Amino acid sequence: MIGTWKINLWIGVAASLITFLAALFGNTFFVSLERAVSTFVIFFLGAYVIRFVLGLVTSTDGAKKSEVAEATEAPSATGQHINLVTPSDDETGTYDDRADLYDEDDHDRRQKHDQTRDDDEFTPLVLPKIERQPEVTQDPADIANIIRRLTDD
Numbered sequence: 001m002i003g004t005w006k007i008n009l010w011i012g013v014a015a016s017l018i019t020f021l022a023a024l025f026g027n028t029f030f031v032s033l034e035r036a037v038s039t040f041v042i043f044f045l046g047a048y049v050i051r052f053v054l055g056l057v058t059s060t061d062g063a064k065k066s067e068v069a070e071a072t073e074a075p076s077a078t079g080q081h082i083n084l085v086t087p088s089d090d091e092t093g094t095y096d097d098r099a100d101l102y103d104e105d106d107h108d109r110r111q112k113h114d115q116t117r118d119d120d121e122f123t124p125l126v127l128p129k130i131e132r133q134p135e136v137t138q139d140p141a142d143i144a145n146i147i148r149r150l151t152d153d
Contacts, residue, residue, distance in 0.1 A: 002054050002055050003051055007051070008048060008051070012040040012047070015040065015043040016040035017036070019039040020035070
């Protein structure tokens with residue numbers, strides 16, 4: 001863990017003091033004191049959790065142990081070669097059928113896929129036009145009479 005319990009104490013005291021002063025204006029003294037004590041407990045224990053997580057994240061012991069373990073193991077070929085050539089679009093296909101394209105045994109299937117892919121063309125979505133309804137014009141006197149009737153009720 002990072003730090004000591006004194007850090008937790010200061011965080012708890014600061015949070016409880018702020019809570020006590022904020023609650024004192026709208027509550028009685030004992031209600032404000034109760035809220036301040038509960039805030040102290042929550043922040044004091046919460047600081048332990050945060051210190052523990054930070055200790056795990058910033059810990060270098062795990063990295064040193066893994067380096068020692070790698071040095072004792074036999075060297076393998078994994079990770080020794082990087083393929084810097086990106087396959088072309090014709091070779092990759094879509095995400096779903098990439099596994100089929102790289103199968104050595106399914107050469108016919110690969111050719112069939114290439115043929116069906118060439119047949120598919122993009123067709124844009126054609127939406128029907130929305131017709132406007134003619135606007136109904138009313139006499140302003142009729143509108144005023146309707147409003148008068150509504151306000152009389």
